[in-house]
Amino acid sequence: MSVIVLLPVYRPGQRLLSLITDLLGYDPNPIGVVVIDDGSGPSADAVLTAVRDLGCTVLRRPDNEGKGVALKRGFRHVAAAYPGVDVVTADGDGQHRAADIRAVAERSGRGSVVLGARRFDRMPLRSRVGNVAVDLLFRGVTGRALTDTQTGLRAYPAGLLTWLSTFPGERF
Structure with missing residues (x-):
C-alpha cells in the first residue's frame, strides 16, 4: 500500500492507538502514518507519545482550529515530505476500521478521489x-x-494535495 494515512485528531484516546496498531500490522502496511493533533493540549501527551513510539509522525497544533485546518497542514506536510504519494484520510475515533482504510487505499492511485462510506x-x-x-x-x-458524502475516509491523489491545502475554509 503506497499511501500515507493522515489522521486528524482532537483529544485522542485508546481507539487511536488500536487503529494505528491495526494499520501497521497489515502486510504491506502504509508508507507512513501522520497524525495531526488539533490543539488537544497536555491531556493528549501520553497517547501522542505512544503514537510517535509506533513510528508515526505526529504534528501538533497549539490551538483547536478545526479539522479543515488540521487536514490542510497534513496535506502540506505530505506533499513536502512524500512527493508524489497519495493520501488516505480517516477519523481516529473508531468510526473507521483499519480494514476499511486499507480498502480505500487499495482503490487510490487512479487519479480520482475515493470516498469510503460508513455504516450508519x-x-x-x-x-x-x-x-x-x-x-x-x-x-x-x-x-x-x-x-x-460526509465521510472522513477518503483517498486523495498526490496531485491534488497542494490545491487542497489552499482551498478556502477552515472547518470540515
Whole structure:
C-alpha cells in the first residue's frame, strides 16, 4: 500500500492507538502514518507519545482550529515530505476500521478521489442527520446517489494535495 494515512485528531484516546496498531500490522502496511493533533493540549501527551513510539509522525497544533485546518497542514506536510504519494484520510475515533482504510487505499492511485462510506450504525447521530440532508441535496444537484458524502475516509491523489491545502475554509 503506497499511501500515507493522515489522521486528524482532537483529544485522542485508546481507539487511536488500536487503529494505528491495526494499520501497521497489515502486510504491506502504509508508507507512513501522520497524525495531526488539533490543539488537544497536555491531556493528549501520553497517547501522542505512544503514537510517535509506533513510528508515526505526529504534528501538533497549539490551538483547536478545526479539522479543515488540521487536514490542510497534513496535506502540506505530505506533499513536502512524500512527493508524489497519495493520501488516505480517516477519523481516529473508531468510526473507521483499519480494514476499511486499507480498502480505500487499495482503490487510490487512479487519479480520482475515493470516498469510503460508513455504516450508519457506526456513525454518530448528528452525522447521520447531516448525512441524510446532504445526500439528498447532492442527489438533487448531480443525479447521483452517495451513501456517505460526509465521510472522513477518503483517498486523495498526490496531485491534488497542494490545491487542497489552499482551498478556502477552515472547518470540515
